[in-house]
Amino acid sequence: MLGAMQDFDLRVTHIIDHAAREHGTREIVTRWADGSESRTTWAGIRHDALRMTQALRKLGVQVGDRIATLAMNHSRHLVSWYGAVGVGGVLHTINPRLFDDQLEYIANHAEDQVLLYDKAFQPIIDRMKPRWTTIRHYICYDDGQFEDWIGGEDGQTTWATGDERDPCMLCYTSGTTGNPKGVLYQHRSTFLHAITGLQPAIFDFDARSVMLPVVPMFHAASWGLPWGGAAAGIKFVFSAVNDAAVLTELMNRERVTHSAGVPTVWLSMFQHMDATGASLPTLRHAIIGGSAAPRFMIERLMKAGVNVAHAWGMTETSPIGTTGAKTHDWDDLPFEQQVDIKQMQGRVPFGVELRCVSLDGPGEVLPRDGKTSGALQVRGPWVIKRYFKADKDATDAEQWFDTGDVAVIHPDGTLQLTDRTKDVIKSGGEWISSVELENAAVGHPAVAEAAAIGIYHPKWDERPILVVVKKAGVDATAEEIRNYLAQHVAKWWLPDAVEFVDDIPHTGTGKISKKDLRDRFRDYKLADA
Ligand code: AMP
Numbered sequence: 001m002l003g004a005m006q007d008f009d010l011r012v013t014h015i016i017d018h019a020a021r022e023h024g025t026r027e028i029v030t031r032w033a034d035g036s037e038s039r040t041t042w043a044g045i046r047h048d049a050l051r052m053t054q055a056l057r058k059l060g061v062q063v064g065d066r067i068a069t070l071a072m073n074h075s076r077h078l079v080s081w082y083g084a085v086g087v088g089g090v091l092h093t094i095n096p097r098l099f100d101d102q103l104e105y106i107a108n109h110a111e112d113q114v115l116l117y118d119k120a121f122q123p124i125i126d127r128m129k130p131r132w133t134t135i136r137h138y139i140c141y142d143d144g145q146f147e148d149w150i151g152g153e154d155g156q157t158t159w160a161t162g163d164e165r166d167p168c169m170l171c172y173t174s175g176t177t178g179n180p181k182g183v184l185y186q187h188r189s190t191f192l193h194a195i196t197g198l199q200p201a202i203f204d205f206d207a208r209s210v211m212l213p214v215v216p217m218f219h220a221a222s223w224g225l226p227w228g229g230a231a232a233g234i235k236f237v238f239s240a241v242n243d244a245a246v247l248t249e250l251m252n253r254e255r256v257t258h259s260a261g262v263p264t265v266w267l268s269m270f271q272h273m274d275a276t277g278a279s280l281p282t283l284r285h286a287i288i289g290g291s292a293a294p295r296f297m298i299e300r301l302m303k304a305g306v307n308v309a310h311a312w313g314m315t316e317t318s319p320i321g322t323t324g325a326k327t328h329d330w331d332d333l334p335f336e337q338q339v340d341i342k343q344m345q346g347r348v349p350f351g352v353e354l355r356c357v358s359l360d361g362p363g364e365v366l367p368r369d370g371k372t373s374g375a376l377q378v379r380g381p382w383v384i385k386r387y388f389k390a391d392k393d394a395t396d397a398e399q400w401f402d403t404g405d406v407a408v409i410h411p412d413g414t415l416q417l418t419d420r421t422k423d424v425i426k427s428g429g430e431w432i433s434s435v436e437l438e439n440a441a442v443g444h445p446a447v448a449e450a451a452a453i454g455i456y457h458p459k460w461d462e463r464p465i466l467v468v469v470k471k472a473g474v475d476a477t478a479e480e481i482r483n484y485l486a487q488h489v490a491k492w493w494l495p496d497a498v499e500f501v502d503d504i505p506h507t508g509t510g511k512i513s514k515k516d517l518r519d520r521f522r523d524y525k526l527a528d529a
Helices: 013-022 042-058 075-086 100-110 119-128 145-151 187-197 220-232 244-253 263-276 295-303 335-343 434-441 478-486 514-520
Strands: 027-031 037-041 066-070 090-093 112-117 137-140 167-173 181-186 210-213 235-239 258-261 285-289 307-313 320-322 353-357 374-379 401-409 415-420 425-427 430-432 447-457 461-470 497-500
Touching: 013 042, 013 075, 013 187, 013 220, 027 042, 027 075, 037 042, 042 075, 042 145, 066 075, 066 100, 066 119, 075 090, 075 112, 075 167, 075 220, 075 235, 090 100, 100 112, 100 119, 100 167, 100 181, 112 119, 119 137, 137 145, 167 187, 167 220, 181 187, 187 220, 187 320, 210 220, 210 244, 220 307, 235 244, 244 263, 258 263, 263 285, 263 295, 285 295, 295 307, 295 335, 307 335, 353 401, 415 434, 425 447, 425 461, 434 447, 434 461, 434 478, 447 514, 461 478, 478 497
Parallel strands: 027 235, 066 090, 066 112, 090 167, 112 137, 210 235, 210 258, 258 285, 285 307, 461 497
Antiparallel strands: 027 037, 167 181, 307 320, 353 374, 374 401, 401 415, 425 430, 447 461
C-alpha cells in the first residue's frame, strides 16, 4: 500500500514558479562589469527563462543536453540557470579561472552543446574554440546579444516535465591531481538542498532579506543560493566584478543584509574598510565557507553585530554539509567561547550524516570525543553517489562518501576540520595539522598568507615547514613567527623552518595548491636532516 498524498515532483522549476507567483515584484539588481546597472524582478527572471527555454528548443536542444555558462554573477546568468533546467537540460557552470587543459577537458567530457558567456571571457572563447569539440552554439551575454537571442520569443510555453531524479546541473570539482570530476545534481537533490538552505542557521532568509552573493555562480553551485534565494523570494544584488570598493558601495546603497563568500573575500573587504573608514551597517548575516575562516575574521564580524555562519561543504555535497548553528547554551556563553564555536565548522542540518574513520587502517569508526581525528565521511540526500560518467560509485555499500578531509567530531556533533588527508604532516608517527598551523600563523600581524607542508626528515619521517607571504610594509623574522606560534600550538608542532616567499601557488578555485608548493620545495633540506 502507498500513502495517499499528492505526487508533487521535486523539480526545481517549481522554485522559480513560486518566486514569480509569490514574490514577483521583489527586485534582482545587477551591477555590470562596465559599471552600468539594471533591475528586474523574480517575475522578470521567470519570463526571460521561459523565453530562453523557447530559444533553446529552436537551437535543437534536447532533454538531458548540457548547456554551459562561463560567467560571473548577474541576472542573465540567473535567467540561464532556470532556462537551462526549464528546457529539461543540464546547466553546466564552468569556472573561468581553470587552466586551459582543465577547460578543454571538462567541456568535452560534459559534451556541452551550448555555451553562454560574458564578453570579458572572449579571450578564453577564442583560445578554446578549436579545442572544444561538442559546443555548437556560442551566445554572448553582453552588447544586447542575449536579449536579441531570446527577444523573438514570447514566453508562452511550459517547462519540461519528467522524473524528479533527472539531472539538472553539473559542476566539476578540480582536485589537486588528475582530471576534474563532474558532480551531476538531480532535481530532487537540488530541491531538498534548497529547502535546507532556508534554515535560520544556514541562510537565515525572510521576506526582508537582501543578499549580495560574492561566491561565484560557477563555484559549487553558488552554494545553492540561486535556488534557495528564489524559494525564499529574497532580493538579490549581483556584482559582475569582485572589487571590494564596488561591493561595499553596493551593499550600503542597496541595504544588503546577507552576503556569502570565501574567507579571502572578507579579507579584501576588511582591507578596503580599514583604508577608507567604510563600514557595512546593514549587514547582519555572513556565510563564510570554502576554506577555514580565521578567528580574527569571525570576531570582527561578530563584534560588528553580524551573525556568522561558518559553513563546511563540497561540490560533492551540493554543497551544504554543516554550518555554525548556535548551541542550546549559546546565550549564556561568554563572547570568546562563542567565537571558539564559530571557528569550528559547525553541525549538520537534518539530512546530512557525518562520521570519522581511522586514517591508519580501513574502516574503524572513531568516537565523537572531540579528540580523535580521522578521515571524514558524509552521506545524505544531496551527497554524491557517483561522479559523472564514472564506472563505479564514489561511495561504499552504506553510501558513505570519503571527503578527503581530516576532522574531529565533538560529542555535541560539532565538526572541526583539521586538514586534508593528503596534506596532514606525519611526524614521529603522530599527525600534525597543516591547517591549524596556517590558521595560527595568519593571526600574526605580519603574515598575509601562510602554508605548512611536510618535509622529509630521517628521524621523524616528516617535519613541518611554514611558507609565509608577508604583509606589505610589515616585517617579522622567522624566530618571531615561531615564538608567536608557540603560544598557539603544541611545541612539537612548531615548524622547523619559516621560509618567506613572494607568493604561494593557488588552484583554479583559489585554494592554496599544496601539491605545487611541495613541488617547489622538493629539494628542500632541513638543517638537521
Ligand atoms: P570545493 O568542492 O571546491 O568547494 O572544496 C571542498 C573542500 O573545501 C572541502 O572538502 C574542504 O577541504 C574545504 N572546505 C570547505 N569549507 C570549509 C571550511 N569551512 N573550513 C575548512 N575547509 C573547508
